[in-house]
Amino acid sequence: MTPGPTPVPPSAPALVLVRGDITRQSADALVNAANSSLLGGGGVDGAIHRRGGPAVLEECRALRASRYGRGLPTGQAVATTAGALDARWVIHTVGPVYQGPGTDPALLASCYRESLRVADELGARTVAFPAISTGVYRWPLDDAARVAVEAVRGARTAVAEVRFVLFDEPAYQAFAAQLD
Structure with missing residues (x-):
């Protein structure tokens, strides 16, 4: 028996920095820095819910009524429609609250990895x-x-491009320093 072709592992995505409003981006998926309720809030979460419209909230409510009755756990990710946003999906992920020096960054890293896993699915x-x-x-x-x-x-x-959309200059500069 001859072996089949060796699968080619996915390559690293291109990393792009943009200074601006994530709700104005055109992409297959926009990641929402959500709170665990999935029902909207302040910052990015509120902006995505406002601009995405009622379809995003409707799907988030359905997720709460089914799989995530207690909310989405920190470091995990789940997708909904993007509603009126210029995207096909919103991937919601709940970041950890920083507790001071020594806070384990594993859950923060998990937000990015899990969001990419959902994007691949x-x-x-x-x-x-x-x-x-x-x-x-x-x-x-x-x-x-x-x-x-x-x-x-x-x-x-298998994601080809990851775009970090950074709202202000300090955030943009912090990410730019990591790409040097």
């Missing part, structure tokens, strides 16, 4: 990420950028 080729956990969850920008870039570079994914 969906067949998404372009994925736009915000700087997860850097707003009200207080993760220091420089460390969050390091964790994000390392997690994406180390992920086995």
Whole structure:
């Protein structure tokens, strides 16, 4: 018996930095830095729900009524429609709250890896990420950028392009320093 062709492992996605509003991006999937309720909130979460419209909230409510009655666990990811956003899907992930020096970054890295896993299941080729956990969850920008870039570079994914969409100049600079 002759062996079949050796599968080619996925290559690392191209990493792109954009300064701007993630809700204005055109991509297969936009990642939402969600809270565990999946029902919207402030920051990126609120903006995605507002611009995505009622279809996003409707699917989030259905997820809460079925698989995630207690909410989406930190570090996990799940997809919904993108509603009125210029994307096919929103991938919701719950980042960890920074507890101070010594906080384990494993759950933050998991947000990126799990989001890419969900993107692969969906067949998404372009994925736009915000700087997860850097707003009200207080993760220091420089460390969050390091964790994000390392997690994406180390992920086995078929996603061709990962776009980090950074709302302000300090976030953009923190991520740019990781790509040098």
